[in-house]
Amino acid sequence: MITLQDVTKIYDAKSGKVTAVDQVNLSVAKGEIFGIIGYSGAGKSSLIRLLNGLETPTSGTVEVAGNQIGKIKGAKLRQARQEISMIFQHFNLLWSRTVQENIAFPLEIAGVPKNKRAERVNELIKLVGLEGRENAYPSQLSGGQKQRVGIARALANNPKVLLCDEATSALDPQTTDSILDLLVDINEKLGLTIVLITHEMHVIRKICHRVAVMENGKVVEQGEVLEVFRKPQQNITKRFVQQISEPEETFETVEQVKELYPSGRIVQLTFVGGKAEQPLITSILKAFDVTINILQGKVSYTQTGSYGTLFIHLDGEEAEVNKVIEYIREQQVEIEVMTDAN
Numbered sequence: 001m002i003t004l005q006d007v008t009k010i011y012d013a014k015s016g017k018v019t020a021v022d023q024v025n026l027s028v029a030k031g032e033i034f035g036i037i038g039y040s041g042a043g044k045s046s047l048i049r050l051l052n053g054l055e056t057p058t059s060g061t062v063e064v065a066g067n068q069i070g071k072i073k074g075a076k077l078r079q080a081r082q083e084i085s086m087i088f089q090h091f092n093l094l095w096s097r098t099v100q101e102n103i104a105f106p107l108e109i110a111g112v113p114k115n116k117r118a119e120r121v122n123e124l125i126k127l128v129g130l131e132g133r134e135n136a137y138p139s140q141l142s143g144g145q146k147q148r149v150g151i152a153r154a155l156a157n158n159p160k161v162l163l164c165d166e167a168t169s170a171l172d173p174q175t176t177d178s179i180l181d182l183l184v185d186i187n188e189k190l191g192l193t194i195v196l197i198t199h200e201m202h203v204i205r206k207i208c209h210r211v212a213v214m215e216n217g218k219v220v221e222q223g224e225v226l227e228v229f230r231k232p233q234q235n236i237t238k239r240f241v242q243q244i245s246e247p248e249e250t251f252e253t254v255e256q257v258k259e260l261y262p263s264g265r266i267v268q269l270t271f272v273g274g275k276a277e278q279p280l281i282t283s284i285l286k287a288f289d290v291t292i293n294i295l296q297g298k299v300s301y302t303q304t305g306s307y308g309t310l311f312i313h314l315d316g317e318e319a320e321v322n323k324v325i326e327y328i329r330e331q332q333v334e335i336e337v338m339t340d341a342n
C-alpha cells in the first residue's frame with residue numbers, strides 16, 4: 001500500500017540546510033497498522049507530510065495507494081489525497097459547526113448530494129460511537145469525543161490510508177486507550193491501512209503490527225513490534241522499550257534480594273508470544289519439589305502476542321532446582337539465572 005524508496009527531505013532554513021528525512025526505505029502492507037516512533041525533531045512529521053503530498057521529497061520516491069506522491073500535481077494530486085486521510089493531535093475541527101456538520105464537511109467538498117451525506121454521516125457517527133452527540137459543538141465535547149469526530153471526518157470519503165499525527169498525545173491515558181481501541185476496531189472492520197507517528201511506546205505496543213524507529217531523519221530500526229520489544233538493537237530503541245517494560249517500582253538490586261533469600265537461585269524469565277499465558281509456575285510447582293517466590297513481573301500485550309518478564313526465587317535441593325531450570329528452557333521460555341548456586 002505504501003512504499004518509500006531512498007526518500008530524503010532537505011529544507012532550506014535560514015540557518016542552512018536541514019536534512020529532516022535521510023534516505024528512508026519503508027513499506028507498509030495493506031491493512032497493516034504501522035507505527036513510526038522518534039523523539040521530537042527526528043523527522044516524523046516531515047515523513048508523514050511526504051505521505052500525503054504536503055511536502056515533496058528532495059530525492060527518492062513515495063508511492064501511496066498506487067500513486068507517485070510528490071510527482072503528481074493539481075487535480076491528480078487532489079484525487080490521490082482523497083485516498084489518504086489524516087487525524088491530528090489537536091483535532092483540527094471547525095468550531096462553528098456541530099459534530100454532524102464537521103463530519104459532513106469533506107462530503108460537501110467531494111460533492112456528495114445532501115441526502116447521501118446525511119446517510120453517510122449517520123453511519124460514521126455509529127462507527128465512532130458518537131450517537132446522541134450529533135448536534136453538539138466541539139466546545140461541548142471531551143478530548144476523546146473530539147478525536148472521534150476527527151476520525152469520523154477522516155473516514156467520510158472511504159480513504160485507503162489513515163495517517164495519525166500524534167493523535168492521542170493530547171489525551172489522558174484512559175481516553176488514549178479508548179481511541180486506540182477504536183483505531184484497531186476500524187482497522188479490522190474496514191481493512192484500513194493505518195500509519196501513525198508518536199513519541200510514546202505505549203501507543204506502538206498497544207496497536208501496531210510493525211514499527212520503525214527514527215533518529216536524526218533516519219530509520220535506525222524496523223520490524224514486528226513483538227520482535228523489536230524482545231530484542232531491541234539500537235540504544236534509542238532500548239530506551240523506548242524501557243518506557244513500558246520497566247516495572248514502575250525500581251527493582252531491588254540482585255544483591256539486596258539475595259540477602260533476603262540467601263539460599264536458592266534468582267532467575268529472570270522472559271516470555272514471548274503465547275508462552276506468557278501458559279501457567280508455567282503452576283506446572284513447575286506440581287511437577288517438582290521446589291518453592292517459588294514471585295519477586296516481580298510485568299506482561300505487556302501487543303497486537304501480535306504478549307511479552308513479559310518475571311523475576312522469581314527458586315529454592316529446594318540443588319539437583320531439583322537444576323531440573324526446574326532445564327524444564328523452563330524446554331518450554332522455550334528465555335531464562336537468565338541471576339545468582340549462582342550456594
Ligand SMILES: Nc1ncnc2c1ncn2[C@@H]1O[C@H](COP(=O)(O)OP(=O)(O)OP(=O)(O)O)[C@@H](O)[C@H]1O
Binds near residue numbers: 011013044
Ligand atoms: N518547514 C521546515 N523548514 C525548515 N526546517 C524544518 C521544517 N520542518 C521541519 N524542519 C526541521 O526538520 C527536522 C525534523 O522535524 P520534524 O518536525 O519532521 O520532526 P518530528 O520528529 O516530527 O518532531 P516534532 O514532533 O517536534 O514535530 C527538525 O530539525 C526541524 O526543525
